[in-house]
Amino acid sequence: MPGRRRMMSPGWGGKFRGCGYRMTVPRQAIMDVLSGTDKHLSAEDIYMKVHKMSPDVGLTTVYRTLELLTQMGLVVKFDFGDGRARYELTEGPKSEHHHHLICASCKRIIEYTDFIDEEMEFLKRAEKGLSKKYNFDIKNHIIQFYGLCDKCKNKK
Amino acid sequence: MPGRRRMMSPGWGGKFRGCGYRMTVPRQAIMDVLSGTDKHLSAEDIYMKVHKMSPDVGLTTVYRTLELLTQMGLVVKFDFGDGRARYELTEGPKSEHHHHLICASCKRIIEYTDFIDEEMEFLKRAEKGLSKKYNFDIKNHIIQFYGLCDKCKNKK
DNA sequence: GTGTCTGCAAAGTCTTTGCACCATA
DNA sequence: TATGGTGCAAAGACTTTGCAGACAC
Numbered sequence: 001m002p003g004r005r006r007m008m009s010p011g012w013g014g015k016f017r018g019c020g021y022r023m024t025v026p027r028q029a030i031m032d033v034l035s036g037t038d039k040h041l042s043a044e045d046i047y048m049k050v051h052k053m054s055p056d057v058g059l060t061t062v063y064r065t066l067e068l069l070t071q072m073g074l075v076v077k078f079d080f081g082d083g084r085a086r087y088e089l090t091e092g093p094k095s096e097h098h099h100h101l102i103c104a105s106c107k108r109i110i111e112y113t114d115f116i117d118e119e120m121e122f123l124k125r126a127e128k129g130l131s132k133k134y135n136f137d138i139k140n141h142i143i144q145f146y147g148l149c150d151k152c153k154n155k156k
Numbered sequence: 157m158p159g160r161r162r163m164m165s166p167g168w169g170g171k172f173r174g175c176g177y178r179m180t181v182p183r184q185a186i187m188d189v190l191s192g193t194d195k196h197l198s199a200e201d202i203y204m205k206v207h208k209m210s211p212d213v214g215l216t217t218v219y220r221t222l223e224l225l226t227q228m229g230l231v232v233k234f235d236f237g238d239g240r241a242r243y244e245l246t247e248g249p250k251s252e253h254h255h256h257l258i259c260a261s262c263k264r265i266i267e268y269t270d271f272i273d274e275e276m277e278f279l280k281r282a283e284k285g286l287s288k289k290y291n292f293d294i295k296n297h298i299i300q301f302y303g304l305c306d307k308c309k310n311k312k
Numbered sequence: 313g314t315g316t317c318t319g320c321a322a323a324g325t326c327t328t329t330g331c332a333c334c335a336t337a
Numbered sequence: 338t339a340t341g342g343t344g345c346a347a348a349g350a351c352t353t354t355g356c357a358g359a360c361a362c
Binding site: 114125148 | 232260268282
Binding site for chain 2: 350351352353354360361362
């Protein structure tokens, strides 16, 4: 349709349409939730937040949209080993950079933000090298330490 | 039973009994499988290998034993985000040290062994600091990079 | 002999799929 | 209006739980 005015909003709609997808109410709501948090949320978390604004959106749609966003590279899906996946935008107001200590016994998860400087140095080099060697577009990463926490290592 | 001869084998039986558990045929078989591999296996993988030697052992027992071993700190449970957990002995013939590049689109997993030296340096410091600060007994860790692989980042 | 372990079957949890209806472009 | 998107219900995949019988110590 030549001569059509370009009124593409600077928001997410353009990204969707640019990939051949449509912007819809559920998708907008999900993007709003993801943009407005600094935590990694589970599908259920996102569903409940979306549900407050748009009660008609179903959990299935949340899953489908998250899968779509993951395919598009806009979202990264994490798995912390507790049986439910977490999702986070690759761009935008990222969560505070942190990683996890996971207790194998009591399943407690300790978030820590230490050693970020050392980590950054290592990661910068690793990411640069890996993305070149494997021609891989790295969006995010996860570092987890597994072991026994304070309380559990002294049981027995 | 005083005066009993101490014939405790140097194997896994002692570890189990030392924690108040019993050594059984299924548990021995599972330890054999874990000791004899250099890969991280899923519960189903372990079950199938155990099944060849001891066909009577059930999948439930594999899950229960892995949970027990995890509690004892002898095994670490990983989650790569593909819906099934993997298990690895914390001691013994560890798998070759490697990490993963995970494609968010096609779910392909690339194992890499590069940058291990830089990584080691960072990890040594992080582990030492974290275990001191949080009094956490670190047994293992996982590093994963998420993004789009060669093929997927050029689609669309 | 006693308390732990085990296998089987059933239940649970998170996630995906099928299908008819609805809405965006 | 022609696809693509959605909700609901059902199915799927992996893991956990209940229970009676079996076994290690």
